[in-house]
Amino acid sequence: MVFRKCMGTLALCASAALAFAAEPAPLSAEQMAKAIKTDSLTIPTPGELFAALEKPGKPDWAGQYRTPIPMTYRNRAQIALNLGGLIADGFIAVEAQDSQQVKNIGTDIIKLAKALGVSENVLSRGNSINEFAENSEWDTLQEELEATQNEVKTSMQSHQDQDLVILVSLGGWIRGTQVVSASVIKNYDERSAKVLRQPAVINFIHSKINAVSPELRNEPLVKSVNEQLTGLEKLVAFQSGKPTLEEVRKLNQAVTKLIEEIQSKGDAK
Numbered sequence: 001m002v003f004r005k006c007m008g009t010l011a012l013c014a015s016a017a018l019a020f021a022a023e024p025a026p027l028s029a030e031q032m033a034k035a036i037k038t039d040s041l042t043i044p045t046p047g048e049l050f051a052a053l054e055k056p057g058k059p060d061w062a063g064q065y066r067t068p069i070p071m072t073y074r075n076r077a078q079i080a081l082n083l084g085g086l087i088a089d090g091f092i093a094v095e096a097q098d099s100q101q102v103k104n105i106g107t108d109i110i111k112l113a114k115a116l117g118v119s120e121n122v123l124s125r126g127n128s129i130n131e132f133a134e135n136s137e138w139d140t141l142q143e144e145l146e147a148t149q150n151e152v153k154t155s156m157q158s159h160q161d162q163d164l165v166i167l168v169s170l171g172g173w174i175r176g177t178q179v180v181s182a183s184v185i186k187n188y189d190e191r192s193a194k195v196l197r198q199p200a201v202i203n204f205i206h207s208k209i210n211a212v213s214p215e216l217r218n219e220p221l222v223k224s225v226n227e228q229l230t231g232l233e234k235l236v237a238f239q240s241g242k243p244t245l246e247e248v249r250k251l252n253q254a255v256t257k258l259i260e261e262i263q264s265k266g267d268a269k
Helices: 029-038 046-051 076-095 099-115 120-134 138-158 162-186 190-196 199-209 220-235 245-263
Strands: none
Touching: 046 076, 046 138, 046 162, 076 099, 076 138, 076 162, 076 220, 076 245, 099 120, 099 138, 120 138, 138 162, 162 190, 162 199, 162 245, 190 245, 199 220, 220 245
């Protein structure tokens, strides 16, 4: 797949497409503004983030598994954030080529998707995920997870849940960043660490959250996540352009704290 060639390019994922050069030139402010205006969802998917770590070395994907999260959230914003994180978990299981884990996570994805009232098109993908996992069709599973994520977003838009779409993308990005930073910490490499330099992405996320309805924006969990993104934006700036191991540790600690808050049943009102 195309995004497997994007090593080191994801720092500027607010662009409409991924570049192929190993060290691409940064987009100009004008190009960035145009990309943001023409692409409504420019947050990198977990699959794109993980693909950038394919070289050098192979990450310990199974080591990034987490314990199952609750399936009984009632707050729709919290469900959307956790659904995005679960989709990221699906990509982790695919990278680890763990068919049983893929099926387990696929089942949980469908459970949370049902809680949001998504279309039958999304629910039917659960069978496809199981079938591809049984047959170890890993590249196809990558594509199916991408399609599932897009199907969820499309269904939510048609159900007038447009404001929640950004939260699904955000949940996936936060979990993906947690996994990428943890992997970099285990096997520090400057090229891989550069994938984490994404201030433009967080700035874009801020703009999208600030554009949602005041009711959603002021929900305690959404408000807390949005406030913490300000600190994350500073952490992923890496002014030198060469993230140090200590800087990556600080980023990992921050996103891990955020993940724990998103998962916490205490936030489900």
